[in-house]
Amino acid sequence: MRNADELRSLVDDALAEYVPHADLRGLDAVxxxxxxxxxRVRGALCLAVGEALGRESEELLPAxxxxxxxxxxxxxxxxxxxxxxDATRRGRPSTWAEYGEAVAxxxxxxxxxxxxxxxxxxxxxxxxxxxxxxxxxxxxxxYLDISGSEHDLASLNRLKTGRLxxxxxxxxxxxxxxxxxxxxxxxxxxxxxxxxFQLVDDLLDGDGFAAMYGAEETRRLADAAAEHALAALAxxxxxxxxxxxxxxxxxxxxx
Amino acid sequence: MRNADELRSLVDDALAEYVPHADLRGLDAVxxxxxxxxxRVRGALCLAVGEALGRESEELLPAxxxxxxxxxxxxxxxxxxxxxxDATRRGRPSTWAEYGEAVAxxxxxxxxxxxxxxxxxxxxxxxxxxxxxxxxxxxxxxYLDISGSEHDLASLNRLKTGRLxxxxxxxxxxxxxxxxxxxxxxxxxxxxxxxxFQLVDDLLDGDGFAAMYGAEETRRLADAAAEHALAALAxxxxxxxxxxxxxxxxxxxxx
Numbered sequence: 001m002r003n004a005d006e007l008r009s010l011v012d013d014a015l016a017e018y019v020p021h022a023d024l025r026g027l028d029a030v031x032x033x034x035x036x037x038x039x040r041v042r043g044a045l046c047l048a049v050g051e052a053l054g055r056e057s058e059e060l061l062p063a064x065x066x067x068x069x070x071x072x073x074x075x076x077x078x079x080x081x082x083x084x085x086d087a088t089r090r091g092r093p094s095t096w097a098e099y100g101e102a103v104a105x106x107x108x109x110x111x112x113x114x115x116x117x118x119x120x121x122x123x124x125x126x127x128x129x130x131x132x133x134x135x136x137x138x139x140x141x142x143y144l145d146i147s148g149s150e151h152d153l154a155s156l157n158r159l160k161t162g163r164l165x166x167x168x169x170x171x172x173x174x175x176x177x178x179x180x181x182x183x184x185x186x187x188x189x190x191x192x193x194x195x196x197f198q199l200v201d202d203l204l205d206g207d208g209f210a211a212m213y214g215a216e217e218t219r220r221l222a223d224a225a226a227e228h229a230l231a232a233l234a235x236x237x238x239x240x241x242x243x244x245x246x247x248x249x250x251x252x253x254x255x
Numbered sequence: 256m257r258n259a260d261e262l263r264s265l266v267d268d269a270l271a272e273y274v275p276h277a278d279l280r281g282l283d284a285v286x287x288x289x290x291x292x293x294x295r296v297r298g299a300l301c302l303a304v305g306e307a308l309g310r311e312s313e314e315l316l317p318a319x320x321x322x323x324x325x326x327x328x329x330x331x332x333x334x335x336x337x338x339x340x341d342a343t344r345r346g347r348p349s350t351w352a353e354y355g356e357a358v359a360x361x362x363x364x365x366x367x368x369x370x371x372x373x374x375x376x377x378x379x380x381x382x383x384x385x386x387x388x389x390x391x392x393x394x395x396x397x398y399l400d401i402s403g404s405e406h407d408l409a410s411l412n413r414l415k416t417g418r419l420x421x422x423x424x425x426x427x428x429x430x431x432x433x434x435x436x437x438x439x440x441x442x443x444x445x446x447x448x449x450x451x452f453q454l455v456d457d458l459l460d461g462d463g464f465a466a467m468y469g470a471e472e473t474r475r476l477a478d479a480a481a482e483h484a485l486a487a488l489a490x491x492x493x494x495x496x497x498x499x500x501x502x503x504x505x506x507x508x509x510x
Contacts, residue, residue, distance in 0.1 A: 021388075023395035023414065026404055077364060082356035101337035102401050105360065109332060109367065110394045116371060116387045125380040132371045133276075139365045140278035146357050149281055159278065 001051055004044060004245040010057055011043035011064050018065060020114055030099050030107045031114070035072045037090035041197065041250065042168045043068045048242045049172035049186070062118040063127055063171040069115035070135055071164060074142070076108040083146060119171070126174040134167035153209060154195070161201075162194030169193075185235050189243075192229035196222055196250050204255070226251040256306055259299060259500045265312055266298035266319050273320060275369055285354050285362045286369070290327045292345040296452065296505065297423045298323045303497045304427035304441070317373040318382055318426040324370035325390055326419060329397070331363040338401060374426070381429040389422035408464060409450070416456075417449030424448075440490050444498075447484035451477055451505050459510070481506040 002010065015038075020031050043064035050060035057064075079086040079094040080101060087097040096104035112135070119128035141159025144150035169190035173183055199222035202208035209218040229247045233240040257265065270293075275286050298319035305315035312319075334341040334349040335356060342352040351359035367390070374383035396414025399405035424445035428438055454477035457463035464473040484502045488495040 021391045021395075023392040024398070026395065026398045026402055073364075077360050080357075080360060082360060102335075103398070105332050105335060105337060106394055106398050106401070108364075109328075110391070110398075112364065112367060113387055113391045113394060116383070117391065120380050120384050120387060123380070125375050125378070125383065128371070128380065128383060129375050132368055132375060136276045136365070136368045136372065137278040139361055139368060140276075140281065143279070143281045143358070143361050143365075146361070147281055 001239070001242060002047075002057065004048065004242055004249055007044040007047045007051075007057065007242070008040045010047065010061070011040040011068060012038075014061055014065055015040075015043075015068060020110065021117060024110050024114070027103075027107055027110050030095065030103055031110055033092075033098065034076050034095045034107055034111060035068065037092070038068065038071065040068060041246075042071055042164055045165065045190075045193065045243075045246060046168040046172050048246055049169050050176060052236070052238045052240050052243055053172065053176035053178065054238070055172075055176050060172055060175060062121045063131075063175060064168075066115040066118040066131055067164060067168050067171065069111045069118065070131060070138075070167075073108045073111035073115065074138060074164075076104055076111060078142065080104060083142075122175060124174060127171050130167050130170040130174055134163040134170070137163035153212060157195065157198045157208075158191070161198040162191060165194035165197065166190045185232055189229055189232035189236075192225045192232060193247065193250065196225035196229060196247065199225060200250060200253055204253075222251060256494065256497060257302075257312065259303065259497055259504055262299040262302045262306075262312065262497070263295040265302065265316070266295040266323060267293075269316055269320055270295075270298075270323060275365065276372060279365050279369070282358075282362055282365050285350065285358055286365055288353065289331050289350045289362055289366060290323065292347070293323065293326065295323060296501075297326055297419055300420065300445075300448065300498075300501060301423040301427050303501055304424050305431060307491070307493045307495050307498055308427065308431035308433065309493070310427075310431050315427055315430060317376045318386075318430060319423075321370040321373040321386055322419060322423050322426065324366045324373070325386060325393075325422075328363045328366035328370065329393060329419075331359055331366060333397065335359060338397075377430060379429060382426050385422050385425040385429055389418040389425070392418035408467065412450065412453045412463075413446070416453040417446060420449035420452065421445045440487055444484055444487035444491075447480045447487060448502065448505065451480035451484060451502065454480060455505060455508055459508075477506060 015035050046064040047057045047060045076095045078084050080096050086094050095107055119131045137159045141156055150156045169186050199209055199218055202210040203218050226247055233243055270290050301319040302312045302315045331350045333339050335351050341349050350362055374386045392414045396411055405411050424441050454473055457465040458473050481502055488498055
């Protein structure tokens with residue numbers, strides 16, 4: 001079984017070697033640059049859940065790449081001038097800043113379509129259903145955010161950030177054919193991981209929860225989410241060592 | 256068997272009653288307004304192929320709506336100021352002109368995701384694969400168009416317009432479980448229908464082929480595409496009366 005860092009590297013290497021569909025040939029370089037430099041948390045989580053359930057990472061890899069591509073799609077569109085107007089991303093020019101707005105709109109669309117192509121490489125349509133359902137929630141959350149019509153930050157984060165973490169776990173459950181009745185504990189785990197990720201993000205960026213409730217309270221909430229995530233793992237009858245390692249790394253991350 | 260106009264009405268009514276996923280609640284009105292007023296050619300084509308193959312329209316309807324939603328998604332993004340900068344669409348303000356650019360970006364994303372949710376309502380992942388594959392081609396074609404890197408208009412149209420017509424037919428073949436060996440004739444038909452649609456569009460708008468080769472030559476090419484489409488239908492061993500009617504309506508349309 002690979003450790004958490006090895007799983008991240010596996011996702012990162014596969015993304016670096018990833019060749020988009022031939023029909024997107026003009027957008028190859030844009031797509032490649034748009035996925036560069038991420039932390040690969042969502043992809044590694046998908047692989048780690050699959051490995052905990054006794055599956056090979058190779059079997060999970062298309063789903064892990066798919067969730068990373070949906071994440072990249074959301075960043076490319078969110079960075080646009082009309083939305084968050086971010087000219088930099090991961091220390092480099094964001095996609096629209098480097099290639100122009102028109103290309104960034106199309107590159108985001110292409111990343112989403114490619115994610116679906118990967119999720120549809122499985123025999124079961126359930127894998128792609130998990131991803132589409134999560135993406136709908138993410139888009140809905142982003143709309144609530146820019147329109148200012150949702151004032152409960154936790155609800156907003158469950159949509160904007162949480163749903164994609166749910167998909168990371170949910171796709172692995174689908175691939176490993178975990179029966180529906182056994183999925184609730186996994187869902188409880190993914191919900192806490194999504195909350196933990198966002199809370200630490202807010203702490204590091206000084207916005208969201210940290211801006212609203214202060215760093216100390218946000219740290220407390222993050223630690224509680226990590227604790228709940230570990231408690232959910234402890235209830236699962238499989239080797240969750242790597243998942244524990246992932247949770248601890250998310251709780252203590254500094255970037 | 257319903258005639259072509261009845262099939263269009265069926266698609267139009269279903270789109271008018273269509274309720275997006277609950278997570279998109281804030282975007283409901285935007286999504287509804289973005290799908291209003293189309294000709295429903297792609298959806299009706301999907302239903303007509305299904306009916307020719309002995310299937311009920313109701314079984315085909317999710318796929319027919321899905322292809323219309325992908326079409327609407329492409330229009331919402333293409334109309335954006337950074338792309339075609341169209342402030343009107345179907346005689347009304349385009350989505351960005353009415354709701355702002357940020358909302359239009361997200362509404363396009365939402366329409367695409369909803370299309371996939373519908374295509375994934377079938378047991379076979381093949382239906383959604385057809386749609387995703389076509390969408391990849393469409394996005395790739397749109398990129399070649401805005402970047403000016405493809406100078407062959409017919410190749411460009413095959414991607415930008417043709418691929419979605421292929422999906423209308425291809426999804427119906429998949430739902431009706433037509434064996435792969437019997438699909439080539441249907442593919443030949445859909446290719447001609449896509450070309451016919453675009454050529455008549457160019458004639459009506461005075462751009463594309465009409466601007467490059469003149470109205471007379473474009474009319475000649477459109478008539479040839481209609482003839483080839485009808486010839487492809489004549490080779491199929493099923494009742495293609497409604498499909499012939501659709502082709503003739505496309506050839507003679509004035510709007």
